[in-house]
Amino acid sequence: MHIVVCVKQVPETGNCKIDPVTHTLVREGVAAIVNPFDMYAIEEGLRLKARLGTGRVTVISMGPRQAESALREAIAMGADDAVLISDRAFAGSDTWATSYTLAKAIEKFGNVRLILCGKQATDGDTAQVGPGIAAHLNIPQITYVRKIETLETNRIVAQRALEEGNETVESSLPCLLTVIKEINEPRIPSLKGKMNAKKAVIPVWTAADLGCDPALIGLEGSPTRVVRIFAPPVRSGGEIYTGEPQETVPRLIEKLKDTLALIAR
Amino acid sequence: MKPPIRIDPEICTQCGACIPVCPFAAMSERPGEPPAIDLEKCTLCGACAQTCPVEAITIEKKEKTVAASQDDQDVWVYAEWNGKEFQHVTFELLGKARELADKLNQRVGAILFAHPITDAMTRPLIEAGADYVLAADHPDLAAYQDERYAQVLRHLSAAHKPAVILYGATTIGRSLAARVAVPLRAGLTADCTGLDIEPETNLLLQTRPAFGGNIMACIKTPNARPQMATVRPKVMKQRPGDPTRQGKVLLQTLHDALLYSKARRIGFEPQNAFKVNLADADIIVSGGRGLQKAENFALIRELADVLGAAVGASRAAVDADWIPYAHQVGQTGKTVCPKIYIAVGISGQIQHLAGMQSSDIIVAINRDPDAPIFKHASFGIVGDLFQVVPLLTRELKKLLTK
């Protein structure tokens, strides 16, 4: 079974700071990492292949050349191969154009049976690309998956986490899943994996390779436009109480009283 | 191919103002020349063009400025019915939709898929601001299912051409909207915290946090319809319902082909252990590693009970198996925005903050005065949670049962 995992390279949030003068994200020297949710998607791909005893796990990423390092990390974990989808023409893509482009890449492989995505990327936080790919390919989707119960040649049963509880969904293949953290614990790459990652040749597919419609990629293919970027309103400094709980607790309650009364109404 | 962003060397004064404002670090200084733009990093967001004091930067947006077309009418709200009740965000959205539609001089439509659909379901939607309810009542729509719901909504949108469709940024809203946007070739903005109408163009202005709340972006969909957005629960104010409001219920007949689906729901297991619906809660009490062991979560639950609050947790508490993952707040958990967020024994690492920093009031209880959470707290108590929390619970109980 051919499984494709979509991964995105994102800046490490732990290091993201806002420049106090310009109010923009400080990116200098900020490490790029594999989107945390995509680590679970990679791991699940590898586990499913092991469960089936056969198959191929391919990781793909759309992004600038440096996104190649994210793909190497996936190969180090055990992915069979990787493709970087990169072209200047993709600049400015929103989730519509991104999911179109990734869908074109998945189509190019031929017989992909299962596509795994992370729940969302930590930079854009949209959770739209996975369902977008499924819609472009016109295949079913199961989002927020916490457990895969059954995987057969033509059938999958998975559990997804909704607000009120866990739902079990059965689907034919091909199918696209987005996964959450609960699904597994990603492995640490082995030494052999790291060697493979170093040696791996990662092809780059461009818009022309994918046969993309130029009107549907990049900025032109994107219905949304970012018109402005600004810093969030700053929180005014808070009040911090120290001392005996007999003193601090009533002071806190005094502050919360009005809001609590409003909520109770 | 001509690059879509250019700096006119004749106009550019090489002042460098644009370099630090680029959120994507795509611009760099070049001696004696306008800054270089790394097109691989550039997302054409326009922050540089906005900053440039001499307007030397142009971004080719190939926009055929479409005046809001007469064909595209009305503001729709996807009414999220879970089989027993509406998600609270539905009513928040109807209030907002009413405000937007009044500015546009258009109507508000509520979209309801369920089975059976009763008056008791449609009435509250009208009272909350809908002028009509487009109701699709069919056994196959009794429970949410991505493909069917998306196909039916796509069909209704293509037939009626709304200008705007709003969804709650819930698990279901986000899965559905993304699936509808593709075949409609609609723009879709995720997890908005602000919505307005731009007066000159009648376009929907959508504001949303990105990068875990570190920056805000304002987004428009100039050329495509409908303009779609998912909206973060608890951010829009719900308006009181008006029992005198009149509206129509328009029952839709559906072609069988629309209900075709390759996936189906085969089971559901509700989670009642304790209230998990973090997105819908006005108050959340969260516990972290400071609680030391699973049993001590009882302290959090008791406080939450007194307040009618939901229970959240840091990743450290979830990873230690003290509480299920559904309660995790933060970058790899849920994003929440309650009126009051109480963080107990949580240090406030950036990944946790990413999920809760837009809460109205943040309360921190931590024994370490240098814990980063205090920098983000509206109110904080430095102290031992094992003393502070039981006392707080007792005092609040006295106050609230009065």
Ligand SMILES: Cc1cc2nc3c(=O)[nH]c(=O)nc-3n(C[C@H](O)[C@H](O)[C@H](O)COP(=O)(O)OP(=O)(O)OC[C@H]3O[C@@H](n4cnc5c(N)ncnc54)[C@H](O)[C@@H]3O)c2cc1C
């Ligand atoms: C990719 C990635 C994703 C992540 N996603 C998330 C996420 O979604 N959510 C999340 O929460 N974290 C996330 N994290 C982890 C995050 O970095 C922190 O490790 C985590 O939030 C710490 O949890 P904590 O505050 O409970 O524990 P700690 O950092 O250990 O803090 C415990 C706090 O309790 C206080 N304390 C101890 N005893 C007492 C007492 N008796 N009374 C009062 N105070 C006391 C201590 O002073 C301390 O400040 C992520 C990390 C990574 C790398």
Ligand SMILES: Nc1ncnc2c1ncn2[C@@H]1O[C@H](COP(=O)(O)O)[C@@H](O)[C@H]1O
């Ligand atoms: N540029 C990209 N390349 C590959 N996969 C992506 C890309 N963007 C998003 N994805 C996938 O889609 C998921 C959701 O991303 P998003 O919709 O941006 O929150 C991610 O977890 C990835 O699996």
